[in-house]
Amino acid sequence: MTTPLVELKDISIAFGGIKAVDRASLDLFPGEVVGLLGHNGAGKSTLIKALSGAYKRDAGQIFVNGAEAQIGNPRDAKKYGIETIYQTLALADNVDAAANLFLGRELRTRWGTLDDVAMEAEARKVMGRLNPNFRRFKDPVKQLSGGQRQSVAIARAILFNARILIMDEPTAALGPQETAQVGELIKQLKADGIGIFLISHDIHDVFDLADRVTVMKNGRVVGTGPVTAMSKDEVLGMIILGKCPPGAVPGPGAMAA
Amino acid sequence: MSGGVEATTAHLVAAESPVKRFFRATEIDTRLLGMVGALVLIWVGFQIFGGIITGEGVFLTPRNLWNLLVQTSAIAVMSTGMVLIIVMRHIDLSVGSMLSFVGVVTGVAQVYWLSPWLGADNPFIWVVGVLVALGAGAALGALNGFLIAYAGIPSFIVTLGGLIVYNGLAWWVIRGETVAPMDAYFELIGGTPSGSWIGGTASWVLGGLLCLAIIVGIFVNRSARARFKFPQRPIWAEAFLIIVGCAIALGTVAVVNAYPWPPKVAESYATDHNIPVPEGGLILSHGFAIPMLIALGVGAVMTFMATRTRFGRYVYAIGGNPEAAELAGVNTKRITLQMFMLMGMLVGVAACITAARLDAASNSLGQFDELYVIAATVIGGTSLAGGVGTIYGAMLGALVMQSLQSGMTLLNFDSAVKDVIVGSVLVFAVWIDQIYRRRQS
Numbered sequence: 173m174t175t176p177l178v179e180l181k182d183i184s185i186a187f188g189g190i191k192a193v194d195r196a197s198l199d200l201f202p203g204e205v206v207g208l209l210g211h212n213g214a215g216k217s218t219l220i221k222a223l224s225g226a227y228k229r230d231a232g233q234i235f236v237n238g239a240e241a242q243i244g245n246p247r248d249a250k251k252y253g254i255e256t257i258y259q260t261l262a263l264a265d266n267v268d269a270a271a272n273l274f275l276g277r278e279l280r281t282r283w284g285t286l287d288d289v290a291m292e293a294e295a296r297k298v299m300g301r302l303n304p305n306f307r308r309f310k311d312p313v314k315q316l317s318g319g320q321r322q323s324v325a326i327a328r329a330i331l332f333n334a335r336i337l338i339m340d341e342p343t344a345a346l347g348p349q350e351t352a353q354v355g356e357l358i359k360q361l362k363a364d365g366i367g368i369f370l371i372s373h374d375i376h377d378v379f380d381l382a383d384r385v386t387v388m389k390n391g392r393v394v395g396t397g398p399v400t401a402m403s404k405d406e407v408l409g410m411i412i413l414g415k416c417p418p419g420a421v422p423g424p425g426a427m428a429a
Numbered sequence: 430m431s432g433g434v435e436a437t438t439a440h441l442v443a444a445e446s447p448v449k450r451f452f453r454a455t456e457i458d459t460r461l462l463g464m465v466g467a468l469v470l471i472w473v474g475f476q477i478f479g480g481i482i483t484g485e486g487v488f489l490t491p492r493n494l495w496n497l498l499v500q501t502s503a504i505a506v507m508s509t510g511m512v513l514i515i516v517m518r519h520i521d522l523s524v525g526s527m528l529s530f531v532g533v534v535t536g537v538a539q540v541y542w543l544s545p546w547l548g549a550d551n552p553f554i555w556v557v558g559v560l561v562a563l564g565a566g567a568a569l570g571a572l573n574g575f576l577i578a579y580a581g582i583p584s585f586i587v588t589l590g591g592l593i594v595y596n597g598l599a600w601w602v603i604r605g606e607t608v609a610p611m612d613a614y615f616e617l618i619g620g621t622p623s624g625s626w627i628g629g630t631a632s633w634v635l636g637g638l639l640c641l642a643i644i645v646g647i648f649v650n651r652s653a654r655a656r657f658k659f660p661q662r663p664i665w666a667e668a669f670l671i672i673v674g675c676a677i678a679l680g681t682v683a684v685v686n687a688y689p690w691p692p693k694v695a696e697s698y699a700t701d702h703n704i705p706v707p708e709g710g711l712i713l714s715h716g717f718a719i720p721m722l723i724a725l726g727v728g729a730v731m732t733f734m735a736t737r738t739r740f741g742r743y744v745y746a747i748g749g750n751p752e753a754a755e756l757a758g759v760n761t762k763r764i765t766l767q768m769f770m771l772m773g774m775l776v777g778v779a780a781c782i783t784a785a786r787l788d789a790a791s792n793s794l795g796q797f798d799e800l801y802v803i804a805a806t807v808i809g810g811t812s813l814a815g816g817v818g819t820i821y822g823a824m825l826g827a828l829v830m831q832s833l834q835s836g837m838t839l840l841n842f843d844s845a846v847k848d849v850i851v852g853s854v855l856v857f858a859v860w861i862d863q864i865y866r867r868r869q870s
Binding site: 245 | 654657736747749754757760
């Protein structure tokens, strides 16, 4: 574990005069799950959107496998194998599951037209793995249930051999059984050597799945540490008070001791 | 496990009413069916009403239907683009003025530049004239698209400004004059002079080819699905679709072929070509007119583009969720620019049809066309909220609008009354559609 899979260095993003993210640094190694915790408005989603290309950063650098990466839009991020499951799912509601899975990366026949049949076949394969009961391949995504929509969003992220996966509240819309399925999936992806950023409100979820935790408060990183070296209470203290426990490396947002 | 699920669905299907099962199996859009029903109602209504008022219903005669199709073509061509614009959550209010400007430009090009330069009746004049129209349309459309996509100005404002600007430009080019006549070959695009229809035999051949295309299309789809062992439509449903599709194609051919040439035109054609005129006069069929073929061709190409290409997929995805499309890596700005440019080219096509049909270009060409095009699109089931709409629906919508107008013209309705009725029908159609959608969900 020498070169991190991805490293964010001193990222700052401001909206108007408000610093949503202020000199935040974050790293992720292959086969690792890093949980990103913090209140609403702590800057988690904003920071991660700089990595996925959805937001432009005002300052800071991104390194993928040790080399600086130029990420200006979502297409760039995908080129580096960075896939994102957004909290809002970001699905085009009026088209079917296969069209969503391949949006922006459609399979085409040798005449350059859309190969819908091949896309549906791939969609059936990947959905069969994620959600074996899924049958509604012809319906627009709008008509699917919350869990089914979520599995479409997840399927889209893993379909293209992602190396870095960003999951923003992946279980927010799911029932207990489906949440457990996502947990299994994360373990499986981890075993494949994929690095995962897991953004969540649910501290229990994060403790179950993550190797390390980074906490943000008011746009700044409070601290980062392995879950084994901290208690849940200590992490709650980081989220609420910004108090960095001895088991974690303090960041710029840590409360002065 | 999967067997159990199949059994459950099979059970569900069996529990459906036969009507529901029919629609599910054939995948026929019930809203489309409603529109066809409305069209039939309008047609039969005018026929009967005409019979009562004037003693003779002339709406459902081959001659009227033929004219109806010719009159519909320009609006139908533009509506194929407007659907996709509205699907993308935009609007183009400038198409009418743009048509006027483009028509005037191609008219001036033919009459004042090309004709003196190449000599009148040079067969290249119409080619250049059409290219000028397409180019001018594409350029103005691209300008609209650029301002909308890259400068971030709402399409409503950009094209509202365009409506006024292009209207002014059209006036500025010819100062209110009328440019006429158009080039003799160019006129054929409009469907008015003799020679601008393809005749009976060619129409039957075309009808046959359409049937063939329907059959081949269904078989190709079936074999592609079979390759991946996907569920198939039942055979009876496929057969039904083939029969209905072919019946519509061949029925249309029969109608356009049932409209004979005017006796004098047929007679002079016979003398020109040394054909003996039989007893009782020579009967020659019109067949399809060139503008109908253009509209048909444009409809086919646009449908292909909307359903089978990446561009079309992106247009719909952007309409469904612009942010999601952008996050998925779709270059939404470029697609928006391209879509408005395409709309401009379609306006170019429609401008050629309109100018050729009138055999003249003036700045009153295309007046209010933006409203008819948008109305046709909306009647055709396109949702102004974006994401939903079909090209065949919009073209049918154009036919509905034109049917209303020509039906009322045939009955000598006052033009003020016509406006009131057409406007009301638009609002009524959208209201019905809203109710339908609410009941669906």
